Amino acid sequence: MSTDHHAGLEEVKVMPSSITLIEGRSLYYRGIPIEELARQSNFEEVVYLLWYSRLPGVRELDRLKKELRENNQIPWEIQEMIHHLPRQAHPMAALRTLVSALALHDHEADILTYEANERKAIRILAKIPVLVTGFERHRKAKSIIEPRQDLSFAQNFLYMLWGEEPDEISARTLETALVLYAEHELNASTFNARIVTAALADMYAAITSALATLKGALHGGATQKAMEMLLDIGDPQAVPEWIDVRLARKERIMGFGHRVYKEGDPRVPILKAMAEKLCLQLGYEKAYETALAVEDYMLKKKNLRANVDFYGGLVFYALGFPTDMFTAVFAVARTAGWIAHIFEQYENNRLIRPRAEYIGPRNVKYVPITAR
Numbered sequence: 188m189s190t191d192h193h194a195g196l197e198e199v200k201v202m203p204s205s206i207t208l209i210e211g212r213s214l215y216y217r218g219i220p221i222e223e224l225a226r227q228s229n230f231e232e233v234v235y236l237l238w239y240s241r242l243p244g245v246r247e248l249d250r251l252k253k254e255l256r257e258n259n260q261i262p263w264e265i266q267e268m269i270h271h272l273p274r275q276a277h278p279m280a281a282l283r284t285l286v287s288a289l290a291l292h293d294h295e296a297d298i299l300t301y302e303a304n305e306r307k308a309i310r311i312l313a314k315i316p317v318l319v320t321g322f323e324r325h326r327k328a329k330s331i332i333e334p335r336q337d338l339s340f341a342q343n344f345l346y347m348l349w350g351e352e353p354d355e356i357s358a359r360t361l362e363t364a365l366v367l368y369a370e371h372e373l374n375a376s377t378f379n380a381r382i383v384t385a386a387l388a389d390m391y392a393a394i395t396s397a398l399a400t401l402k403g404a405l406h407g408g409a410t411q412k413a414m415e416m417l418l419d420i421g422d423p424q425a426v427p428e429w430i431d432v433r434l435a436r437k438e439r440i441m442g443f444g445h446r447v448y449k450e451g452d453p454r455v456p457i458l459k460a461m462a463e464k465l466c467l468q469l470g471y472e473k474a475y476e477t478a479l480a481v482e483d484y485m486l487k488k489k490n491l492r493a494n495v496d497f498y499g500g501l502v503f504y505a506l507g508f509p510t511d512m513f514t515a516v517f518a519v520a521r522t523a524g525w526i527a528h529i530f531e532q533y534e535n536n537r538l539i540r541p542r543a544e545y546i547g548p549r550n551v552k553y554v555p556i557t558a559r
Protein backbone atom coordinates (compact mmCIF):
# COMPACT_ATOMS: atom_id res chain seq x y z
CA MET A 188 0.00 0.00 0.00
CA SER A 189 1.32 3.44 -0.89
CA THR A 190 1.64 5.87 2.01
CA ASP A 191 1.25 8.92 -0.16
CA HIS A 192 -1.34 10.47 2.11
CA HIS A 193 -1.48 12.50 5.30
CA ALA A 194 -3.91 11.04 7.83
CA GLY A 195 -5.06 13.92 9.99
CA LEU A 196 -3.35 16.40 7.61
CA GLU A 197 -0.67 16.90 10.25
CA GLU A 198 1.97 19.46 9.29
CA VAL A 199 0.28 19.88 5.88
CA LYS A 200 0.00 23.57 4.96
CA VAL A 201 -3.20 23.64 2.94
CA MET A 202 -3.57 27.39 2.41
CA PRO A 203 -1.89 30.73 3.04
CA SER A 204 -3.33 32.82 5.87
CA SER A 205 -2.39 36.10 7.51
CA ILE A 206 -4.53 35.72 10.63
CA THR A 207 -2.57 33.62 13.10
CA LEU A 208 1.04 32.57 13.41
CA ILE A 209 2.04 29.61 15.57
CA GLU A 210 5.79 29.33 15.85
CA GLY A 211 7.30 26.95 18.37
CA ARG A 212 5.74 27.88 21.69
CA SER A 213 4.56 31.27 20.48
CA LEU A 214 1.18 32.38 19.23
CA TYR A 215 0.40 35.67 17.48
CA TYR A 216 -2.87 37.18 16.24
CA ARG A 217 -2.09 39.35 13.19
CA GLY A 218 1.53 39.43 14.35
CA ILE A 219 0.84 40.51 17.96
CA PRO A 220 1.94 38.10 20.71
CA ILE A 221 -0.96 36.56 22.57
CA GLU A 222 0.63 37.46 25.92
CA GLU A 223 0.39 41.18 25.10
CA LEU A 224 -3.20 40.87 23.96
CA ALA A 225 -4.16 38.91 27.08
CA ARG A 226 -2.55 41.53 29.31
CA GLN A 227 -3.60 44.74 27.60
CA SER A 228 -6.41 44.19 25.15
CA ASN A 229 -10.07 43.29 25.34
CA PHE A 230 -12.34 40.99 23.38
CA GLU A 231 -13.95 43.61 21.12
CA GLU A 232 -10.54 45.00 20.19
CA VAL A 233 -9.29 41.50 19.36
CA VAL A 234 -12.38 40.94 17.20
CA TYR A 235 -11.51 44.09 15.24
CA LEU A 236 -7.88 42.99 14.97
CA LEU A 237 -8.84 39.56 13.67
CA TRP A 238 -11.43 40.82 11.18
CA TYR A 239 -9.66 43.94 9.88
CA SER A 240 -5.98 42.90 10.26
CA ARG A 241 -5.01 45.79 12.56
CA LEU A 242 -5.81 47.30 15.93
CA PRO A 243 -8.70 49.78 15.81
CA GLY A 244 -8.57 53.49 16.57
CA VAL A 245 -10.84 54.83 19.33
CA ARG A 246 -13.67 55.70 16.91
CA GLU A 247 -13.41 52.38 15.07
CA LEU A 248 -13.56 50.43 18.31
CA ASP A 249 -16.50 52.47 19.57
CA ARG A 250 -18.32 51.81 16.31
CA LEU A 251 -17.76 48.05 16.54
CA LYS A 252 -18.98 48.00 20.16
CA LYS A 253 -22.03 50.04 19.20
CA GLU A 254 -22.83 47.72 16.30
CA LEU A 255 -22.50 44.66 18.53
CA ARG A 256 -24.85 46.23 21.07
CA GLU A 257 -27.36 47.26 18.42
CA ASN A 258 -27.51 43.71 17.08
CA ASN A 259 -27.70 41.69 20.26
CA GLN A 260 -31.48 41.21 20.34
CA ILE A 261 -32.67 37.81 19.18
CA PRO A 262 -35.96 37.41 17.24
CA TRP A 263 -38.94 36.48 19.42
CA GLU A 264 -39.33 33.25 17.43
CA ILE A 265 -35.84 32.21 18.55
CA GLN A 266 -36.71 33.07 22.17
CA GLU A 267 -39.76 30.87 21.79
CA MET A 268 -37.63 28.14 20.30
CA ILE A 269 -35.25 28.25 23.28
CA HIS A 270 -38.24 27.70 25.57
CA HIS A 271 -39.13 24.58 23.60
CA LEU A 272 -35.69 22.97 23.60
CA PRO A 273 -35.34 19.92 25.85
CA ARG A 274 -33.71 20.94 29.13
CA GLN A 275 -31.40 17.93 29.05
CA ALA A 276 -29.97 18.86 25.62
CA HIS A 277 -26.24 19.55 25.55
CA PRO A 278 -25.56 23.32 25.40
CA MET A 279 -23.45 22.84 22.26
CA ALA A 280 -26.21 20.91 20.51
CA ALA A 281 -28.66 23.64 21.50
CA LEU A 282 -26.30 26.36 20.27
CA ARG A 283 -25.67 24.62 16.96
CA THR A 284 -29.43 24.28 16.43
CA LEU A 285 -30.14 27.88 17.40
CA VAL A 286 -27.46 29.37 15.15
CA SER A 287 -28.79 27.34 12.26
CA ALA A 288 -32.32 28.57 13.05
CA LEU A 289 -31.08 32.15 13.31
CA ALA A 290 -30.23 32.03 9.60
CA LEU A 291 -33.92 31.57 8.81
CA HIS A 292 -34.61 34.97 10.36
CA ASP A 293 -31.83 36.82 8.53
CA HIS A 294 -33.00 38.18 5.18
CA GLU A 295 -29.36 38.47 4.11
CA ALA A 296 -28.38 34.92 5.04
CA ASP A 297 -27.80 33.91 1.41
CA ILE A 298 -26.32 37.18 0.18
CA LEU A 299 -22.57 36.71 -0.05
CA THR A 300 -21.34 40.23 -0.81
CA TYR A 301 -18.62 41.59 1.47
CA GLU A 302 -20.99 44.19 2.93
CA ALA A 303 -23.72 41.63 3.70
CA ASN A 304 -21.14 39.29 5.22
CA GLU A 305 -19.82 42.10 7.40
CA ARG A 306 -23.34 42.81 8.69
CA LYS A 307 -23.94 39.09 9.33
CA ALA A 308 -20.63 38.79 11.15
CA ILE A 309 -21.79 41.46 13.61
CA ARG A 310 -25.25 39.92 13.96
CA ILE A 311 -23.92 36.43 14.61
CA LEU A 312 -21.24 37.43 17.09
CA ALA A 313 -23.62 39.77 18.93
CA LYS A 314 -26.30 37.10 19.29
CA ILE A 315 -24.20 34.05 20.15
CA PRO A 316 -23.77 34.94 23.86
CA VAL A 317 -27.50 35.67 24.06
CA LEU A 318 -28.25 32.19 22.73
CA VAL A 319 -25.77 30.49 25.08
CA THR A 320 -26.99 32.29 28.19
CA GLY A 321 -30.63 32.05 27.07
CA PHE A 322 -30.44 28.28 26.86
CA GLU A 323 -28.58 28.09 30.17
CA ARG A 324 -31.32 30.12 31.89
CA HIS A 325 -34.02 28.02 30.22
CA ARG A 326 -32.57 24.71 31.39
CA LYS A 327 -32.35 26.06 34.93
CA ALA A 328 -36.04 27.06 34.60
CA LYS A 329 -35.16 30.74 34.91
CA SER A 330 -36.38 33.55 32.71
CA ILE A 331 -34.17 34.70 29.86
CA ILE A 332 -32.38 37.97 30.51
CA GLU A 333 -32.09 40.54 27.72
CA PRO A 334 -28.60 41.98 27.16
CA ARG A 335 -27.88 45.45 28.53
CA GLN A 336 -26.76 48.23 26.24
CA ASP A 337 -24.22 49.73 28.63
CA LEU A 338 -22.03 46.68 29.32
CA SER A 339 -19.04 45.24 27.49
CA PHE A 340 -19.30 41.94 25.62
CA ALA A 341 -17.76 39.97 28.52
CA GLN A 342 -19.75 41.82 31.21
CA ASN A 343 -22.98 41.30 29.30
CA PHE A 344 -22.33 37.58 29.00
CA LEU A 345 -22.07 37.19 32.78
CA TYR A 346 -24.94 39.59 33.36
CA MET A 347 -27.27 37.58 31.11
CA LEU A 348 -26.21 34.43 32.92
CA TRP A 349 -26.37 35.62 36.52
CA GLY A 350 -28.98 38.37 36.31
CA GLU A 351 -26.67 40.82 38.01
CA GLU A 352 -23.72 42.91 36.95
CA PRO A 353 -20.51 40.89 37.37
CA ASP A 354 -17.71 41.97 39.70
CA GLU A 355 -14.56 43.36 38.11
CA ILE A 356 -12.42 40.25 38.65
CA SER A 357 -14.94 37.88 37.06
CA ALA A 358 -15.48 40.18 34.08
CA ARG A 359 -11.75 40.68 33.51
CA THR A 360 -11.08 36.94 33.86
CA LEU A 361 -13.71 36.07 31.28
CA GLU A 362 -12.43 38.88 29.03
CA THR A 363 -8.90 37.44 29.06
CA ALA A 364 -10.19 33.91 28.49
CA LEU A 365 -12.24 35.15 25.50
CA VAL A 366 -9.11 36.81 24.08
CA LEU A 367 -7.11 33.59 24.48
CA TYR A 368 -9.84 31.41 22.97
CA ALA A 369 -10.73 33.79 20.12
CA GLU A 370 -8.60 32.25 17.40
CA HIS A 371 -6.19 29.42 16.71
CA GLU A 372 -5.27 28.99 13.06
CA LEU A 373 -6.53 25.91 11.22
CA ASN A 374 -7.88 23.82 14.09
CA ALA A 375 -10.59 21.32 13.15
CA SER A 376 -13.61 23.63 13.59
CA THR A 377 -11.97 26.54 11.76
CA PHE A 378 -10.89 24.31 8.90
CA ASN A 379 -14.44 23.02 8.72
CA ALA A 380 -15.79 26.58 8.58
CA ARG A 381 -13.41 27.26 5.68
CA ILE A 382 -14.46 24.10 3.83
CA VAL A 383 -18.12 25.10 4.08
CA THR A 384 -17.30 28.67 3.04
CA ALA A 385 -15.18 27.46 0.12
CA ALA A 386 -18.21 25.64 -1.27
CA LEU A 387 -19.85 29.11 -1.28
CA ALA A 388 -22.31 28.21 1.46
CA ASP A 389 -23.37 31.04 3.75
CA MET A 390 -21.83 32.28 6.99
CA TYR A 391 -24.50 30.69 9.20
CA ALA A 392 -23.82 27.32 7.56
CA ALA A 393 -20.09 27.72 8.18
CA ILE A 394 -20.55 28.70 11.85
CA THR A 395 -23.08 25.92 12.41
CA SER A 396 -20.68 23.32 11.09
CA ALA A 397 -17.81 24.82 13.09
CA LEU A 398 -19.96 24.51 16.23
CA ALA A 399 -20.71 20.89 15.36
CA THR A 400 -16.97 20.19 15.11
CA LEU A 401 -15.98 22.10 18.23
CA LYS A 402 -18.29 19.92 20.31
CA GLY A 403 -16.05 16.89 19.72
CA ALA A 404 -14.05 15.53 22.67
CA LEU A 405 -10.73 15.79 20.84
CA HIS A 406 -11.40 19.48 20.17
CA GLY A 407 -13.45 21.94 22.28
CA GLY A 408 -15.30 19.16 24.08
CA ALA A 409 -12.05 18.46 25.96
CA THR A 410 -12.65 21.58 28.11
CA GLN A 411 -15.65 19.91 29.72
CA LYS A 412 -14.10 16.43 29.88
CA ALA A 413 -10.89 17.68 31.50
CA MET A 414 -12.83 19.39 34.29
CA GLU A 415 -15.05 16.36 34.82
CA MET A 416 -11.87 14.33 35.20
CA LEU A 417 -10.50 16.71 37.86
CA LEU A 418 -13.77 16.54 39.78
CA ASP A 419 -13.84 12.78 39.49
CA ILE A 420 -10.25 12.42 40.75
CA GLY A 421 -11.09 14.80 43.57
CA ASP A 422 -7.75 14.72 45.38
CA PRO A 423 -4.07 15.07 44.37
CA GLN A 424 -3.28 11.76 46.14
CA ALA A 425 -5.66 9.90 43.86
CA VAL A 426 -4.02 11.09 40.65
CA PRO A 427 -1.52 8.28 39.86
CA GLU A 428 -4.00 5.46 40.23
CA TRP A 429 -6.77 7.27 38.34
CA ILE A 430 -4.46 8.05 35.42
CA ASP A 431 -2.75 4.65 35.37
CA VAL A 432 -6.08 2.83 35.11
CA ARG A 433 -7.13 4.96 32.11
CA LEU A 434 -3.78 4.75 30.38
CA ALA A 435 -3.76 0.97 30.81
CA ARG A 436 -7.11 0.93 29.01
CA LYS A 437 -5.49 3.07 26.25
CA GLU A 438 -7.84 5.95 27.02
CA ARG A 439 -6.87 9.54 26.31
CA ILE A 440 -6.47 11.93 29.20
CA MET A 441 -8.44 14.99 28.25
CA GLY A 442 -6.70 18.36 28.28
CA PHE A 443 -3.33 16.82 27.41
CA GLY A 444 -1.35 16.67 24.20
CA HIS A 445 -1.66 18.85 21.15
CA ARG A 446 -1.40 18.37 17.42
CA VAL A 447 0.78 21.47 16.98
CA TYR A 448 2.41 22.29 20.32
CA LYS A 449 4.59 19.41 21.37
CA GLU A 450 6.66 21.55 23.77
CA GLY A 451 3.81 23.40 25.42
CA ASP A 452 0.85 25.61 24.61
CA PRO A 453 1.59 29.35 25.12
CA ARG A 454 -1.94 29.98 26.41
CA VAL A 455 -1.43 27.54 29.28
CA PRO A 456 0.82 29.68 31.57
CA ILE A 457 -1.63 32.58 31.33
CA LEU A 458 -4.70 30.43 32.03
CA LYS A 459 -2.88 28.52 34.75
CA ALA A 460 -2.00 31.75 36.58
CA MET A 461 -5.62 32.89 36.29
CA ALA A 462 -6.90 29.51 37.51
CA GLU A 463 -4.53 29.58 40.49
CA LYS A 464 -5.58 33.07 41.53
CA LEU A 465 -9.29 32.37 41.23
CA CYS A 466 -9.21 28.91 42.79
CA LEU A 467 -7.23 30.07 45.82
CA GLN A 468 -9.49 33.08 46.24
CA LEU A 469 -12.74 31.15 45.94
CA GLY A 470 -11.86 28.07 47.96
CA TYR A 471 -11.23 25.65 45.09
CA GLU A 472 -7.71 24.77 46.29
CA LYS A 473 -8.39 21.04 45.99
CA ALA A 474 -9.34 21.30 42.32
CA TYR A 475 -6.27 23.43 41.57
CA GLU A 476 -3.91 21.13 43.48
CA THR A 477 -5.40 18.12 41.71
CA ALA A 478 -4.78 19.86 38.39
CA LEU A 479 -1.14 20.47 39.31
CA ALA A 480 -0.74 16.82 40.27
CA VAL A 481 -2.28 15.60 37.00
CA GLU A 482 -0.06 17.96 35.00
CA ASP A 483 3.02 16.71 36.83
CA TYR A 484 2.10 13.08 36.49
CA MET A 485 1.24 13.28 32.77
CA LEU A 486 4.57 14.93 32.04
CA LYS A 487 6.49 12.26 33.94
CA LYS A 488 4.49 9.32 32.75
CA LYS A 489 3.74 10.21 29.10
CA ASN A 490 5.82 13.32 28.40
CA LEU A 491 2.53 15.03 27.52
CA ARG A 492 1.80 18.64 28.44
CA ALA A 493 -1.43 20.33 29.45
CA ASN A 494 -3.21 22.16 26.64
CA VAL A 495 -5.47 25.23 26.63
CA ASP A 496 -8.54 23.22 27.61
CA PHE A 497 -7.02 21.84 30.81
CA TYR A 498 -6.53 25.13 32.63
CA GLY A 499 -9.20 26.89 30.54
CA GLY A 500 -11.73 24.50 32.04
CA LEU A 501 -10.52 25.27 35.53
CA VAL A 502 -10.93 28.99 34.89
CA PHE A 503 -14.50 28.44 33.64
CA TYR A 504 -15.20 26.28 36.69
CA ALA A 505 -13.94 28.97 39.06
CA LEU A 506 -16.12 31.50 37.22
CA GLY A 507 -19.08 29.32 38.15
CA PHE A 508 -20.07 27.92 34.74
CA PRO A 509 -21.52 24.40 34.80
CA THR A 510 -19.03 21.96 33.26
CA ASP A 511 -21.21 21.03 30.30
CA MET A 512 -21.42 24.71 29.35
CA PHE A 513 -17.63 25.17 29.00
CA THR A 514 -17.45 24.36 25.29
CA ALA A 515 -20.24 26.82 24.56
CA VAL A 516 -18.24 29.56 26.30
CA PHE A 517 -15.25 28.55 24.17
CA ALA A 518 -17.53 28.79 21.11
CA VAL A 519 -18.59 32.34 21.96
CA ALA A 520 -14.94 33.41 21.78
CA ARG A 521 -13.98 31.28 18.79
CA THR A 522 -16.81 32.70 16.69
CA ALA A 523 -14.54 35.75 16.26
CA GLY A 524 -11.79 33.61 14.75
CA TRP A 525 -14.16 31.54 12.61
CA ILE A 526 -15.52 34.73 11.09
CA ALA A 527 -12.02 36.08 10.37
CA HIS A 528 -11.28 32.85 8.48
CA ILE A 529 -14.60 32.97 6.64
CA PHE A 530 -13.74 36.50 5.41
CA GLU A 531 -10.28 35.36 4.36
CA GLN A 532 -11.72 32.35 2.54
CA TYR A 533 -14.31 34.37 0.60
CA GLU A 534 -11.62 36.88 -0.31
CA ASN A 535 -9.45 34.35 -2.08
CA ASN A 536 -11.66 31.36 -2.57
CA ARG A 537 -10.86 27.96 -3.95
CA LEU A 538 -13.08 24.93 -3.44
CA ILE A 539 -11.46 22.61 -0.87
CA ARG A 540 -11.62 19.16 -2.35
CA PRO A 541 -8.76 16.82 -1.46
CA ARG A 542 -8.36 13.26 -2.71
CA ALA A 543 -8.51 9.94 -0.86
CA GLU A 544 -6.07 7.16 -1.45
CA TYR A 545 -8.31 4.29 -2.53
CA ILE A 546 -7.45 1.07 -0.66
CA GLY A 547 -10.57 -1.02 -1.41
CA PRO A 548 -10.97 -3.87 -3.88
CA ARG A 549 -10.93 -3.26 -7.65
CA ASN A 550 -12.80 -4.75 -10.59
CA VAL A 551 -15.48 -6.34 -8.42
CA LYS A 552 -18.27 -7.96 -10.43
CA TYR A 553 -21.86 -6.87 -9.78
CA VAL A 554 -23.90 -9.87 -8.64
CA PRO A 555 -27.70 -9.48 -8.97
CA ILE A 556 -29.55 -9.76 -5.64
CA THR A 557 -31.23 -13.04 -6.66
CA ALA A 558 -27.80 -14.63 -7.13
CA ARG A 559 -26.20 -13.45 -3.87
Ligand SMILES: CC(C)(COP(=O)(O)OP(=O)(O)OC[C@H]1O[C@@H](n2cnc3c(N)ncnc32)[C@H](O)[C@@H]1OP(=O)(O)O)[C@@H](O)C(=O)NCCC(=O)NCCS
Pocket residue numbers: 195404405406407409438439440441442443444445446447489491494495496
Ligand atom coordinates in the same frame (compact mmCIF):
# COMPACT_ATOMS: atom_id res chain seq x y z
C1 LIG B 1 -5.14 16.72 20.83
C2 LIG B 1 -4.79 15.34 20.30
C3 LIG B 1 -5.96 14.80 19.48
C4 LIG B 1 -3.59 15.51 19.39
O1 LIG B 1 -3.18 14.29 19.07
P1 LIG B 1 -2.23 13.89 17.87
O2 LIG B 1 -1.46 15.01 17.32
O3 LIG B 1 -3.07 13.17 16.92
O4 LIG B 1 -1.23 13.01 18.67
P2 LIG B 1 -1.12 11.49 18.52
O5 LIG B 1 -2.48 10.87 18.51
O6 LIG B 1 -0.26 11.24 17.36
O7 LIG B 1 -0.43 11.08 19.87
C5 LIG B 1 0.89 10.72 20.01
C6 LIG B 1 0.98 9.73 21.14
O8 LIG B 1 0.61 10.38 22.35
C7 LIG B 1 -0.54 9.71 22.89
N1 LIG B 1 -1.43 10.74 23.37
C8 LIG B 1 -1.69 11.94 22.80
N2 LIG B 1 -2.54 12.62 23.55
C9 LIG B 1 -2.85 11.83 24.60
C10 LIG B 1 -3.67 12.00 25.72
N3 LIG B 1 -4.36 13.12 25.89
N4 LIG B 1 -3.76 11.01 26.60
C11 LIG B 1 -3.07 9.87 26.45
N5 LIG B 1 -2.24 9.66 25.40
C12 LIG B 1 -2.15 10.63 24.50
C13 LIG B 1 -1.16 8.94 21.75
O9 LIG B 1 -1.89 7.84 22.21
C14 LIG B 1 0.06 8.55 20.98
O10 LIG B 1 0.67 7.46 21.64
P3 LIG B 1 1.26 6.25 20.81
O11 LIG B 1 2.33 6.87 19.96
O12 LIG B 1 1.75 5.34 21.87
O13 LIG B 1 0.13 5.73 20.00
C15 LIG B 1 -4.45 14.38 21.45
O14 LIG B 1 -3.35 14.85 22.17
C16 LIG B 1 -5.63 14.13 22.36
O15 LIG B 1 -6.46 13.26 22.08
N6 LIG B 1 -5.74 14.91 23.49
C17 LIG B 1 -6.88 14.77 24.36
C18 LIG B 1 -8.02 15.63 23.87
C19 LIG B 1 -7.74 17.10 24.06
O16 LIG B 1 -7.28 17.53 25.09
N7 LIG B 1 -8.08 17.88 23.03
C20 LIG B 1 -7.92 19.30 23.05
C21 LIG B 1 -6.79 19.70 22.19
S1 LIG B 1 -6.44 21.43 22.34
